[in-house]
Amino acid sequence: MQHDAWSPPPVLLTVDLVILTLRDGHLHVLLVERGEDPFRGMSALPGGFLNHDGEEILDAAHRELSEETALTSSWVHLEQLGVYGEADRDPRGRVVSVAHLAIAPGLPEPVAGTDASDAAWVPAHAVLSGKVEVAFDHRRIATDGIEHARTKLEFSSLATAFCGAEFTIAELQQVYEAVWGTALDTRNFYRKVQAAKGFIVPLGTDRRSTGGRPAQLYRAGPKTVLFPPLIRPAPPAAEENMRGEEE
Amino acid sequence: MQHDAWSPPPVLLTVDLVILTLRDGHLHVLLVERGEDPFRGMSALPGGFLNHDGEEILDAAHRELSEETALTSSWVHLEQLGVYGEADRDPRGRVVSVAHLAIAPGLPEPVAGTDASDAAWVPAHAVLSGKVEVAFDHRRIATDGIEHARTKLEFSSLATAFCGAEFTIAELQQVYEAVWGTALDTRNFYRKVQAAKGFIVPLGTDRRSTGGRPAQLYRAGPKTVLFPPLIRPAPPAAEENMRGEEE
């Protein structure tokens, strides 16, 4: 942190958001259509520059989030993901982006932000697979964000952020299945979420009917870290290479 | 990432390093004595501003690392930790720091860097407990870095970065014990590290004598993520509150 008399080179700081939600049982990412150069007309993650008046980075992320989704801070999970600052990532010059991960309960419809021409929920697999082109290094950022969410579902109560204030265990299971992209055994899932004390707490005998037996309602519990964790099933690996990546 | 005609406020970017190593069986952090204002004479994490010529953030971290420890990039683990950009964290103005975590094998002696008056290995607990005062928000950064390393030891082969190219299982166990601050059962440790295929690979029948039976030498294996992981023993909790933090 020490410095000499020479003035260090200033950079421009932006905040970019990987906003995830569940729509019809599938994981979606919010993308906006860029209304300005560079990459005008192309899809990109929502985000923007810091305000002038010494705005905090996290505050800027909250601001962008509410501009894009009309979501209040409550019931939204927001955390820092990492810095993306490669020198050539933005043709305008040295622009360093602080990426954030936001998790929101299913939202009715996207809201066009002030800066963006249009906003839309895009299936996560379309972004991951490259079927949808995105500006800058935003595919990388989105990929990192989704993987971060997948991992964090195992060890934290992050999944409840995809649900509203009240939810059933079946809904919670759908969250895990959608984010992980795998089917889970209902009985084992019930056992495990209830074994992790402090994860979810039952709301009296409340219920909600959809044509079958009413379901118990739960809300998020006080615990942030899950113990025991809900380990993600290993994807079918090519024999003797179970889980574990080469260097 | 969209922007208007107004020019966004530039910020100054620094790179700060949490460099960890093992010395006489204890975890140590490298601190430098600041030679410049602000906080002149106080301890701080090594770091500095980006160079002018479009230097990459990771390159800057490598540069600071070698300036401070005379360590080549090889055998050093270096990864991004996070961004620390609170508006009032630096009295000079808006200075945003990209913190990095570096893990190095035991180094003989610290090397005074170009910018720092002095550099010294400080026991991690002295920094965590607050016994050593550090400048800026560097205690927070160091705390986050150490916790990150502790967690990552469970699921990745990071521990081998604390060792040289060749090491014994006993040495590897000392790494885990020092970083986690707990004693481990030798027999279970042997079983687990050998069960995680690709973690360590034996080097023929090489050996090294220190007065007892020669030990098998190993080197780091190709796998980066450990499966099964080496779960950190839960610290003795106050009954019925085993692992899991309040919100």
Added chain:
DNA sequence: TGAATAGTGTCTGTGAGACAGTATAGG
């Protein structure tokens, strides 16, 4: 042969996955 370090084998309980049936509502 004694000291010092390296390495191994077993038992037991808990948790994870596989699996099938019961319970309660609306029509």
Added chain:
DNA sequence: CCTATACTGTCTCACAGACACTATTCA
């Protein structure tokens, strides 16, 4: 009573922690 959804109980196996002894070198 049929359908649709919510929930529960058991068995088995693999892994984790606790624990004690054997192996190899040097002085």
